[in-house]
Amino acid sequence: MRHPLVPCTVAAVLVAAGCAAPHVPSRPAVPPTLGWDSWNLDGCTVTAARVERQADALISSGLADAGYRTVIVDDCWFAPDRTGAGELTANPRTFPGGIPALADRLHAQGLELGIYESPGDRTCAQQSGAYPGSTGSAGHEEQDARTFADWGVDYLKYDWCGPGVPAELQRETFRRMRDALAATGRRITYAINPNSGVAGDVPGATGTWAGIADAVRVTNDVVPAWRTGAPATENQGIADVLDRVPPDPGTVRDLDMLVAGLPGVTEDQGRTQITQWARLRSPLIITADIATLSTGTVDLLRRTAHEM
Incomplete structure (x- = not known):
């Protein structure tokens, strides 16, 4: 995904006093996450109904039984502005029941809910101008973490x-x-992207990210695409990544989401x-x-999950 800025206020806090951080109990390693993410299919048109449809497809296809249980609502799920108390809320037009209602539905199906945020003032879509507002988590980390935990x-x-x-x-x-x-106090899998x-x-x-995140x-x-011909500093195709696999970061190595099944990618690719x-x-x-994936792709996803 694409672009916020780290605000000067955050930088000033981090530079001060040697950036001392409170002791945090060690977190047990988690296996690589299996699931579905809204971004490549829906972008900023994501809605609760679209997410629920994919959740249902995970179950009906047998993918949920194989382990694909994390349903991730990517960028653009939120109202463009925080409340007067600084709280995040879901966009009432696209998520009329709010995030807790979606979490309850997914949990009742045996699935898990993933949510998206950014550490700057604005999320990637807000930074690029694709979505209005300024609702990044900078300066709101504790408040947003509590909100996410309360929502499930x-x-x-x-x-x-x-x-x-x-x-x-x-x-x-x-x-x-x-x-x-x-x-x-809630166990929330924490997956970060330092690169956008x-x-x-x-x-x-580069370097180690051990102890910072789960992935x-x-x-x-x-x-x-199979190849874009672009260097590692730009968007790449499947083969571009495999040509130069980045080193082990000290935690789960995330090579980005699957593009299998999207236009531009053949079945073999x-x-x-x-x-x-x-x-x-x-x-x-x-x-x-998920409804458009071939039987062969669904079968491969199921078999692969059992080998992870």
Whole structure:
């Protein structure tokens, strides 16, 4: 995904006093997440009804029984502005029942709810102008973490969306939300992407991210193509990523979402992505319309999940 900025206020706090952080109990390692994400199919047209349709398809296809149980609502789910108390709320037009109602529905189906946020002032879609408002989590980490826990969120996708900053400053920014999630007492899988909008660098592919998150994106966005010919600092195709697999980041290595089943990707190319992502222990997050996946692709996804 694409771009917020780390605000000066956050930078000032992190630089001060040696960036001392409270002790956080160690978190047990989690396996790579299996599920579905709304971004490539719906973008900023995401609605509760669209998400529920894909959740139902996970169940009817047998993918949920195989382990694909995390349903991730990506960018653009929120009202463009926070409340007067600074709280996030769902867009009342597209999520009329709010996020808690969606979480309750998914949990009743044996599924889990994932939600999206960014560590700057604005989310990626807001930074690019695709969605109005300014509702990033900068300065609201503890408040947003409590909100997510109260709503029954099980997974947080936290997307950088900003220019490059010193690596340790970026790590400290991600630690702020890690600590806020831990303080809620609810186990929320924490998946971060340090790379969006960082010109000339792929921070997630360098150094260690151990202890910072449950999964770390080590690529830029993977788009529905076999090759783009672009370097690692830009959007890549499936083969571009496999040509130079980023090193182990010290936690789950996230090679980005599956583009298998999307226009621009052949059946064989999609199968290659699924099998190679699984071999490298990357999360397997479907982004196509599950109802349009071929029987062969669904069968491969089910078999692969049992081998993870």
